[in-house]
Amino acid sequence: MITDIHEPKAQQLRAETITSNTESFRDRIATVGEDGKRKWVFAQKPFGKFYNIRSIVSWFFFALFFTLPFIKINGHPLFLFNIPKAKFIIFGQVFWPQDFFIFGLIMVTFIVSVVLFTAAFGRLFCGWVCPQTIFMEMLFRKIEYAIDGDASAQKLLAKAPWTSTKIIKRVSKHSIFYIMSFVIANFFLAYIIGMDDLIKIITEPVSKHTTGLLSIMVFSAIFYAVYAFFREQACTVVCPYGRLQGVLLDRNSMVVAYDYERGETRKKFNKKEERTAGDCIDCFQCVKVCPTGIDIRNGTQLECVGCTACIDACNHMMDKVGFERGLIRYASEDGIAKKQPLRYTRRMKLYTVLLVLLTSLLTTLLVTRKDVTATIMRTPGLMYQEVGSDSISNLYNIKVVNKTMKQIPLTVQLVDANGKVDVVGNKIIVQSEGQGAGSFFVTLPKERIKQRKTQIKLAIYHQSQQIDVVKTNFLGPVE
Numbered sequence: 001m002i003t004d005i006h007e008p009k010a011q012q013l014r015a016e017t018i019t020s021n022t023e024s025f026r027d028r029i030a031t032v033g034e035d036g037k038r039k040w041v042f043a044q045k046p047f048g049k050f051y052n053i054r055s056i057v058s059w060f061f062f063a064l065f066f067t068l069p070f071i072k073i074n075g076h077p078l079f080l081f082n083i084p085k086a087k088f089i090i091f092g093q094v095f096w097p098q099d100f101f102i103f104g105l106i107m108v109t110f111i112v113s114v115v116l117f118t119a120a121f122g123r124l125f126c127g128w129v130c131p132q133t134i135f136m137e138m139l140f141r142k143i144e145y146a147i148d149g150d151a152s153a154q155k156l157l158a159k160a161p162w163t164s165t166k167i168i169k170r171v172s173k174h175s176i177f178y179i180m181s182f183v184i185a186n187f188f189l190a191y192i193i194g195m196d197d198l199i200k201i202i203t204e205p206v207s208k209h210t211t212g213l214l215s216i217m218v219f220s221a222i223f224y225a226v227y228a229f230f231r232e233q234a235c236t237v238v239c240p241y242g243r244l245q246g247v248l249l250d251r252n253s254m255v256v257a258y259d260y261e262r263g264e265t266r267k268k269f270n271k272k273e274e275r276t277a278g279d280c281i282d283c284f285q286c287v288k289v290c291p292t293g294i295d296i297r298n299g300t301q302l303e304c305v306g307c308t309a310c311i312d313a314c315n316h317m318m319d320k321v322g323f324e325r326g327l328i329r330y331a332s333e334d335g336i337a338k339k340q341p342l343r344y345t346r347r348m349k350l351y352t353v354l355l356v357l358l359t360s361l362l363t364t365l366l367v368t369r370k371d372v373t374a375t376i377m378r379t380p381g382l383m384y385q386e387v388g389s390d391s392i393s394n395l396y397n398i399k400v401v402n403k404t405m406k407q408i409p410l411t412v413q414l415v416d417a418n419g420k421v422d423v424v425g426n427k428i429i430v431q432s433e434g435q436g437a438g439s440f441f442v443t444l445p446k447e448r449i450k451q452r453k454t455q456i457k458l459a460i461y462h463q464s465q466q467i468d469v470v471k472t473n474f475l476g477p478v479e
Helices: 008-015 022-026 049-070 097-121 124-128 131-148 151-159 164-193 195-203 210-230 233-238 240-248 309-321 333-337 346-368
Strands: 079-082 087-090 093-095 255-258 328-331 372-378 385-387 391-402 408-415 420-424 428-430 435-445 453-462 465-475
Touching: 049 124, 049 131, 049 164, 049 195, 049 309, 079 164, 087 097, 093 097, 097 124, 097 240, 097 346, 124 131, 131 151, 131 164, 131 210, 131 233, 164 195, 164 210, 195 210, 210 233, 255 333, 309 328, 328 333, 372 408, 372 453, 372 465, 391 408, 391 428, 391 465, 408 420, 408 435, 428 435, 435 453
Parallel strands: none
Antiparallel strands: 079 087, 087 093, 255 328, 372 391, 385 391, 391 435, 408 428, 408 453, 420 435, 453 465
């Protein structure tokens, strides 16, 4: 379940300071005790360079998350993932079920990007820009620190009897947690149904939007449960990304790593005696600040999300005792074991080539993608019809998908052929972001027909603009 990718040498070095009891990290996740019960993580509030940078990144993320639903391009939201209506909008481009191939290719490209990124930079995404980590550590955890205090105060409060002070703190914290979850749920729903529909749910009578209101309440309850109670379990139990890291990472991947070559053997710091042990002073600060409750000195583990809290804590302690920083740092396994710098490996190069190919194909499809697409087929079950003594006609059905925000009247004309097109009934008009259908006859002179099936081209026009050309077969008599 949990991996440790240090070399046997590292295991030998750790054996001097790690007993068999502390090796239990290999048998279960850090937040589950021997009795199988949840061990609540009281993470100490981190501080330092990386934490400050992550805070700036989180504010940038919050700005994006809460403003993107309001941004529109040509009347479309910038992003929309309306699964019930099978309508997806990415950077203002509408994707319908007919565009599923393109949308699927976007997903494949994204997955390859994640694989490449992970192979090179480990779980950098998890620690810095994953919404779960940012909301938990940079919003809800900070609210908790402000109300309950740091880790030691939280532990005391958890064990304390239910006094008025504890009740006020608990009610205040969980009330704010639910309000924030409710706000997040609203904006999350905006990415699914659009901000315009969300505003209608908020402003119009509840009776008109029962389903929408129920969705908001369900999402609010889920987010509240995750950030108030489930917390790091979402990363270690639910998210498959952490469990895939054993496959995606190799010895050249960048991870948050403990330099066991420099740190072992561990020993408490005593300024009165000459130090013969390693630089690790066994202060456990790296463990106390870990939001998933692991000891990074045991090696790369499933629970590690690469949040860098342990780096800041260790650097602070190294400064206090006068040792060099970087005992815990971003590095690769080979970088620690062999003193090698990070390398751009053959596997990374192959992933890069694949990613470039997929991106090129995707770009081509997006550039050549049409806003209006049409499908024309002969009406099934009908033969050709003779028109007078010198012409033959076929009946066709046309189906049109309009991906624009405008209503489009269409006309159909023959390309490079003597003949005519007669629409059956009303003109073909396709509503905005909708589908339209119609029927029409194509009439050709008999002299034009040389075989049983003759291929013809039909051009579809919106006013004077040709928007599509469709090839189909014209059925005629064979003499």
